[in-house]
Amino acid sequence: MHIRSRRLLVVSVLVPLLVATGSPAASAGSGSSSRSDRFKHSLRIDNRLFSLQPGTQFVFDGTVTDDEGRHPHRIVFTVTDMVKKVDGVWTRVIWDQDFDDGELAEAELAFFAQDRRKNVLTMGEYPEEYENGRFVGAPSTWLSGQARARAGILVPGRPRVGQRFVQGRAPAVDFFDVGVVKSRHTRTCAPVGCFRHATLIEETAPLAPEDGKQLKYYVRGVGLVRIGAVGGDAREVMTLTRVRHLGPVGMARARAAALKLERRAYRVSAPYRHTPPMRRCHDDECGDDD
Numbered sequence: 001m002h003i004r005s006r007r008l009l010v011v012s013v014l015v016p017l018l019v020a021t022g023s024p025a026a027s028a029g030s031g032s033s034s035r036s037d038r039f040k041h042s043l044r045i046d047n048r049l050f051s052l053q054p055g056t057q058f059v060f061d062g063t064v065t066d067d068e069g070r071h072p073h074r075i076v077f078t079v080t081d082m083v084k085k086v087d088g089v090w091t092r093v094i095w096d097q098d099f100d101d102g103e104l105a106e107a108e109l110a111f112f113a114q115d116r117r118k119n120v121l122t123m124g125e126y127p128e129e130y131e132n133g134r135f136v137g138a139p140s141t142w143l144s145g146q147a148r149a150r151a152g153i154l155v156p157g158r159p160r161v162g163q164r165f166v167q168g169r170a171p172a173v174d175f176f177d178v179g180v181v182k183s184r185h186t187r188t189c190a191p192v193g194c195f196r197h198a199t200l201i202e203e204t205a206p207l208a209p210e211d212g213k214q215l216k217y218y219v220r221g222v223g224l225v226r227i228g229a230v231g232g233d234a235r236e237v238m239t240l241t242r243v244r245h246l247g248p249v250g251m252a253r254a255r256a257a258a259l260k261l262e263r264r265a266y267r268v269s270a271p272y273r274h275t276p277p278m279r280r281c282h283d284d285e286c287g288d289d290d
Helices: 012-021 024-029 033-038 248-268
Strands: 056-066 069-086 089-100 103-114 120-131 134-137 150-155 164-170 175-190 193-204 213-219 223-230 235-245
Touching: 056 223, 069 103, 069 235, 069 248, 089 120, 089 248, 103 248, 120 248, 150 175, 175 213, 175 223, 175 235, 193 223
Parallel strands: none
Antiparallel strands: 056 069, 056 235, 069 089, 089 103, 103 120, 120 134, 120 150, 150 164, 164 175, 175 193, 193 213, 213 223, 223 235
């Protein structure tokens, strides 16, 4: 989950990093049978640090500090029962809402999959932007397999201190993020509890140092509990304040919202038009063999 995306131009100096990390981008984007084996159960996202079970809703609260001061910020991250095939891989559809100063600033469809090593991959994003409650565009859309975009690892299945990995790249929208595991035993607290063994992942955009660093704290059995910032023009600090499990009414609302976003995505986003439509699927296994 990219709480705050960082954009930069992809240039040749990053090629050694891609090779060194064994980036998932190449294998996720290839058409080989090995990829089919790798993503045989791509909807079963049960990574202990970042499990995405349909009907789970995570609420994050905090602030964003920029040139105009400090502003309240809320993110509502909902795991829907919709799935979508992206770059030949079945992905779980997330409905993500960002509120700035109490107003909806962004609504997003995000697509995640898990490989056989339990790496959770970001397969693409369709983020709509709003001003004064009105849609103003979706310029940062990217989907693996479209316009040379490639998936990347968001959370490793077996994180090791010092491990570096590409989190996704999309040259058409100048997106490229890199993560590194900084610690496996970090103390941190959030409204949902205090923890002594959080895994700390530092995210950076190497060619955009003005964006600073984003720190994400993951706890086994809970998920992402805290987001911090070091440097950068806009510093975002968030904590997990609530975890809900939606009933039938809540699930229906999330499903309808996701479908509404997709209908507009097909009208306004060229990359999105080349992908098949979402479909309903609550079972972790459905779609795996299609």
